[in-house]
Amino acid sequence: MTQRFLTESLLALLIVTLTLTTVRDAFSQKPTPQKPYPKLSEPLAQINLWSGTAPGEKGNVPAEVSTPPANANDVLRISNVSAPTLTVYAPPKEKASGACVMVCPGGAYNILAYEHEGTEVAQYFNSIGVTAAVLKYRVPRREGLPKHLPAFQDAQRGIRLIRFHAKEWNINPNRIGVLGFSAGGHLTMTTATHFDDKVYEPVDAADELSARPDFVMPIYPAYMMDDEKEFGVDAKLSKEITIRKDMPPVFISVANDDANRAAASARVYIAMKEIGAPCELHIFVKGGHGYGLRGGRFADWDALLAGWLKDIGMLEK
Numbered sequence: 001m002t003q004r005f006l007t008e009s010l011l012a013l014l015i016v017t018l019t020l021t022t023v024r025d026a027f028s029q030k031p032t033p034q035k036p037y038p039k040l041s042e043p044l045a046q047i048n049l050w051s052g053t054a055p056g057e058k059g060n061v062p063a064e065v066s067t068p069p070a071n072a073n074d075v076l077r078i079s080n081v082s083a084p085t086l087t088v089y090a091p092p093k094e095k096a097s098g099a100c101v102m103v104c105p106g107g108a109y110n111i112l113a114y115e116h117e118g119t120e121v122a123q124y125f126n127s128i129g130v131t132a133a134v135l136k137y138r139v140p141r142r143e144g145l146p147k148h149l150p151a152f153q154d155a156q157r158g159i160r161l162i163r164f165h166a167k168e169w170n171i172n173p174n175r176i177g178v179l180g181f182s183a184g185g186h187l188t189m190t191t192a193t194h195f196d197d198k199v200y201e202p203v204d205a206a207d208e209l210s211a212r213p214d215f216v217m218p219i220y221p222a223y224m225m226d227d228e229k230e231f232g233v234d235a236k237l238s239k240e241i242t243i244r245k246d247m248p249p250v251f252i253s254v255a256n257d258d259a260n261r262a263a264a265s266a267r268v269y270i271a272m273k274e275i276g277a278p279c280e281l282h283i284f285v286k287g288g289h290g291y292g293l294r295g296g297r298f299a300d301w302d303a304l305l306a307g308w309l310k311d312i313g314m315l316e317k
Contacts, residue, residue, distance in 0.1 A: 098170065098171060116292040121293060122134055124302050130314075155178065160210070178217070189221060219253050235260075
């Protein structure tokens, strides 16, 4: 029996098994409290990531624009970000676990779906006792640079700033995670697999701290393979996603009808399993792409995620 046949069979069994497991789990676990989650309180903090100009910025990006939803099915979009920020929302003191998640909205590295993949997710994390730090990273892509580089610089800086302010913000510096959607999911995996890459020159004491997240949660992650139309068994993960044994635990939720992103996520799971790194993967039968916490059963990844966070000890006070 060839290695290719084994891999192909494992992928097929994995998708079927995880789909059935997700069906079971989605009905056996419920988020606490139920959606919609309580509204956010005023931010605990809102800080600029960089004290001056962000690395590599040339001042040629137009003014930042926030475009409100055009209808009930649309989303708030933020574009032309050149001054990235981190906005921190604290949970009620009686619920606080000490964990913090940096939330990275998606938008193809061109815009940020800042509300339904950002602040709405912060509401969810606050409801389960987790501090949420919404990252407004630089978009759109900068000409002549890898699509994710400015955003990755911002993400590394964001993780370090959370650690730097951990005591002030009532955060355990060993319980800092990253969650992202679509392009933000790719960014999340980049923080997990390239946390020791030097992508900018240190600017202050915060940059002496580690940029390694303690856990990561890519939700319908994009760009995990270079060709998102590729389904062949020989297809490989993008070189931007280099699975390594010392990466943090990973939770992935994705829909089977979302291009080839479920197949790419399955490849992440297999690669992590092969080297002994922990990964939990949920593949819903359908759901498409870009739903955030809105929609049908495929949007109930929040309940599954809460259980995973408990399993890895991030919600213990």
